[in-house]
Amino acid sequence: MKVGIPSEIKNNESRVGMTPGGVFELIKNNHKVFVQSEAGINSGFSNEAYIEAGATILNTIEEVYAIADMIVKVKEPIEKEYSLIKKGQIVFTYFHFASSEPLTKAMIASESVCIAYETVEDKKGGLSLLTPMSEVAGRMSIQQGAKYLEKPVKGRGLLLGGVSGVSPGKVLILGAGVVGVEAAKMAAGLGAQVTILDVNMDRLRYVNDILPPNVVTEFSNEYNIREHVKTHDLIIGGVLLKGKKAPNLITRDMLKTMKPGAVIVDVAVDQGGCVETTRPTTHEDPIYIIDEIVHYSVANMPGAVPYTSTLALTNVTFAYALKIANLGWEKACEADDGLKKGLNIVGGVVVYKEITEAFEWA
Numbered sequence: 001m002k003v004g005i006p007s008e009i010k011n012n013e014s015r016v017g018m019t020p021g022g023v024f025e026l027i028k029n030n031h032k033v034f035v036q037s038e039a040g041i042n043s044g045f046s047n048e049a050y051i052e053a054g055a056t057i058l059n060t061i062e063e064v065y066a067i068a069d070m071i072v073k074v075k076e077p078i079e080k081e082y083s084l085i086k087k088g089q090i091v092f093t094y095f096h097f098a099s100s101e102p103l104t105k106a107m108i109a110s111e112s113v114c115i116a117y118e119t120v121e122d123k124k125g126g127l128s129l130l131t132p133m134s135e136v137a138g139r140m141s142i143q144q145g146a147k148y149l150e151k152p153v154k155g156r157g158l159l160l161g162g163v164s165g166v167s168p169g170k171v172l173i174l175g176a177g178v179v180g181v182e183a184a185k186m187a188a189g190l191g192a193q194v195t196i197l198d199v200n201m202d203r204l205r206y207v208n209d210i211l212p213p214n215v216v217t218e219f220s221n222e223y224n225i226r227e228h229v230k231t232h233d234l235i236i237g238g239v240l241l242k243g244k245k246a247p248n249l250i251t252r253d254m255l256k257t258m259k260p261g262a263v264i265v266d267v268a269v270d271q272g273g274c275v276e277t278t279r280p281t282t283h284e285d286p287i288y289i290i291d292e293i294v295h296y297s298v299a300n301m302p303g304a305v306p307y308t309s310t311l312a313l314t315n316v317t318f319a320y321a322l323k324i325a326n327l328g329w330e331k332a333c334e335a336d337d338g339l340k341k342g343l344n345i346v347g348g349v350v351v352y353k354e355i356t357e358a359f360e361w362a
Contacts, residue, residue: 001325002032004068006061007039010075012283014042014306015313017073017093020053022318027054031325036064043306065089070329072321074313075300076103087111088347090329092321094118094133097344098245098358099272104350111348113329117317118270119243119352120342127242129320129342131178132312134267136302138182138238141265142171144301145234146190148263148287148294155294156261158233161191168192172232174220174249174274176203179238179267181211187234188215195228225249230257237266237274243344243354245272252276252290260292269297 003026005017016039018026023033033055037047047057058064065071065084073093077085079102085091087110095116097104107114117129127134142160149169151157162168171187173180176198187194188211197220198204204217218224229235229250239246246268255277268274269281277290280299287296302309320339323332333340344352350361 001328002034002067002069003321003325004064004071005033005035005039005055006064006071006073006081007036008074008303009061009080010078010300010303013075013300013303015074015300015303015310016040016043016045016306017071018318018321019043019310019314020045020049020055022314022321023050023055024053025318026322026325029322029326032056034058034064034067036061040310043310045310070321070324072317074303074310076100077106079106082106082110085110085112088113090115090324092117092317092324094270095344096270097352097355098243099270101359104345104355104359107345108348108350112345113343113347114345115324115329115339115342116243116344116352117342119344120320121338123338127240129313129316130240132316133302133309134178134240135182136305136309136312137267138179138236139186140301140304141179141183141236141238141267142186142190142234144286144296144298145171145236145263145265148265148296149233149261151261153287153294154261154289155263156233156259158261160187160234169233170231171195171234171236172228173197173236173238174225175238175240175268176200176207176217177238177240179240180236181207183236183238183267184211184215188212192234195232197224197228220249222249226254226257229254230259233259233262235262235264237264237268237278239268239274240271241354243352245358246274248274248276250275250277255291255293258291258293261294263294263296266295266297267301269299273297
């Protein structure tokens with residue numbers, strides 16, 4: 001199979017779809033790999049490294065899409081790429097269709113085969129291709145939240161961990177999944193007072209078992225959320241519903257009850273956000289302020305640490321990419337039910353029901 005690795009062209013996205021190590025393994029299995037020139041440079045991987053691995057370097061993104069049977073990338077195609085995607089071409093990447101009707105319609109029109117990282121499941125039902133980026137984003141959410149609590153960027157002027165004689169900041173985390181747990185680890189390590197809300201009691205018990213005493217758990221409902229937003233300095237949105245749009249757990253009216261200069265980091269922005277006032281931002285222009293509340297909702301947070309993120313992503317995506325290359329997408333999905341759940345759009349037809357439900361097409 002001919003596999004294409006294009007440069008990511010989303011704003012400030014520095015990751016690349018595959019490391020030279022992954023390319024080497026594909027070529028060892030008798031596949032051909034075409035990498036766009038400089039695609040890996042911001043992740044620390046030079047053209048020379050890909051050439052040594054056996055790849056062919058192509059100068060333009062158009063050439064990569066034109067020659068490849070399968071495109072392996074990181075982020076969803078953006079408008080400039082829509083016309084490059086061919087009928088029957090496999091596109092293996094993060095899509096998050098439920099948050100973008102224009103993207104969904106464009107991929108339907110392309111009649112391509114869209115396999116979404118975020119809905120591929122492992123044997124335990126876990127989202128193994130989403131996990132490493134959720135780990136990165138969860139940890140980064142605290143770094144960014146702590147930064148934007150500083151007064152020069154319109155935050156409360158609060159040091160998250162406090163100092164001797166001064167109480168630490170309070171962090172509220174919505175969701176006890178991978179993002180929430182990783183955020184809690186970071187916040188707890190800084191010395192903050194952390195509260196995690198979730199509707200899954202098994203996850204809350206797990207958090208109680210593994211995290212230190214400055215992390216407390218509570219069942220999530222609207223009443224509890226409304227009470228906690230009044231007193232917390234940093235709120236992390238980490239709610240995920242497989243393939244669905246995230247629910248709005250924090251509504252616009254709640255902002256007026258919060259402390260001026262409090263910060264919301266909505267990691268769920270890829271799925272539409274779990275805060276009503278969330279809109280996607282970029283690393284170039286990451287924040288905006290509504291009702292004196294600082295909103296940080298960068299839709300590709302791990303793109304800011306591309307070396308770590310690219311290695312972590314290839315660690316989990318490569319085995320699936322190789323299986324698709326070896327068997328073709330149909331036989332690969334027949335052989336692996338978890339990979340089959342990654343099928344979102346095939347030949348112009350939406351095959352993942354949560355997408356049609358998100359746009360009320362059903």
